[in-house]
Amino acid sequence: MVGVFVGMKLRVMRHALRGNRAIGTILGGVVGLAAAVATLSYGAVSFADPGTSVDLLASIYALWLLGWILGPVLMGGDESLRPEHFSLLPLSGRKLATGLLAASFVGVTTVVSLVAFAGLFVYGQRLGGGAALVGLVFTVLQLVLAVLLYRVVTGLLGALLSTRKGKDLALVVVALLTLSGVALQYVLHTLGPAIIDGQASELTSVTRALPSGWGAVAVRAAGDGQWTTVLLLAAAMVVLLAGLLLAWAKLLARRVTHPAYHGVAKSRAKRTGRALLPATPLGAVVGKELRSWWRDARRRTTMFSAMLVGPVIMIGPSLYDGSAATFASGAGVCLAFYVPLYTGNLYGFDGSGFWHTLLTPGAIRADVRGRQLAWLLIVGSVGLACCLVLPAATGHPSTYPLVLSLFAVLVLAGAGSVALQSAMAPYPLPDQRKTSNPFATGGNAGCAKILPLLGMELLAALTTIPVIILEVFGRTQDLPVLRWLEIPVGIAIGGAFYWYWGKSAVARLTATGPEILAELRVSV
Known part of the structure; x- marks a missing residue:
């Protein structure tokens, strides 16, 4: 045997x-x-x-x-x-x-x-x-x-x-x-x-x-x-x-x-008060995505692990080398760069359930933008907390303008790259009804699908050059105004990538939706 x-x-x-x-x-x-x-x-x-x-x-x-x-x-x-x-x-x-x-x-x-x-x-x-x-x-x-x-x-x-x-x-x-x-x-x-x-x-x-x-x-x-x-x-x-x-x-x-799937759980939650999200297709997608990231063990494990690894890379060296404390202040920036590398398979998590979106007229745009916004709310809130706390906690408050501007570029561009990567190269994952192991990937993105994501992340990193130029010029010329100007510049650059890559994801799903569904239906 x-x-x-x-x-x-x-x-x-x-x-x-x-x-x-x-x-x-x-x-x-x-x-x-x-x-x-x-x-x-x-x-x-x-x-x-x-x-x-x-x-x-x-x-x-x-x-x-x-x-x-x-x-x-x-x-x-x-x-x-x-x-x-x-x-x-x-x-x-x-x-x-x-x-x-x-x-x-x-x-x-x-x-x-x-x-x-x-x-x-x-x-x-x-x-x-x-x-x-x-x-x-x-x-x-x-x-x-x-x-x-x-x-x-x-x-x-x-x-x-x-x-x-x-x-x-x-x-x-x-x-x-x-x-x-x-x-x-x-x-x-x-x-x-x-x-x-x-x-x-x-x-x-x-x-x-x-x-x-x-x-x-x-x-x-x-x-x-x-x-x-x-x-x-x-x-x-x-x-x-x-x-x-x-x-x-x-x-x-x-x-x-003992299969992991036991049917649909009965919700015991009762709605109290007015819903925070608007009663629109966009609001529905955002709410669905937020609940999925919290309730789905595979999604939650992926997000939780990715959020931890980035800050650990930056904070770890400072525990045994005091001169590395400056890098620890940028843990939120590392988080914004690292998380998109692991969460760029949104439609792979859904699997064949993607057909609901594909067959609903006009749903693709709301679906993409809702997924972007939900991802941004989760990653952005955690990363922003790191950016607001760590520079002061590590004794480097002067890094606030640079940290916040770099974070703005990377987290907004990350929300765009996650959407576009999910539309360009989704790959199937094991059916959670057949396996209880959330670490099982079964399918594999492969180099052909990973390289575009790495390319997008590299491009997002390169777009931080204007922010870095302002930082260098502001420090050498002793112009604090230029340094704080980095933040709106970072938001503008990141926002442009958020919008453009999201638009490209909508176009990709509209043009190749049936082919993507066929690939996601493959059993792994």
């Missing part, structure tokens, strides 16, 4: 990896392989203190394990073989878990990770034949641990999001995973040199105790002839893997036997 699942995965990959998608996969594999080779090389480096190699490898492998959890959760899980496809087959949960686990090892990510974990074998070769053998065994065990842990975490979050309270809890988990990027930056810039110098004993004690560090500890123990320690660590790893496999089998069984 394992061979059947592996063969299915290989066939899916053979049909999927074509054209631009294959190019993107190759480029990603090359970058990942470079990081893996760098990790492997640390196993061959000799240090004055023999324990430094263990500390360094244990810490690096903790980051790789974190990447297996954080990366797929934020970017979307691999759902090319979904458990629901096998719900009618006489397979036990354990057999299904084993088969899908075997299929999970077929991919570029696992090959790259295997090269990285092979650093244990390289390290063991320096200590003798027995240590090299132990390193080879733990290379395989740690790869299995990474894949299994990723599957359990994504399966657990998917199960949690089948309930309303679970959805809120899972979003907190996503927030914590996103904020862990701050810890990653701190490790790379501060703790890395400290580990090599032997000045991070508390951290290395923790990384050695984590399962990701057991391999390095076991190889060192084998080199010292402490075979009892090696056997205990190997037995503990096997027990942990067995427990994760059983947990994943139960999660799969629940996912197959």
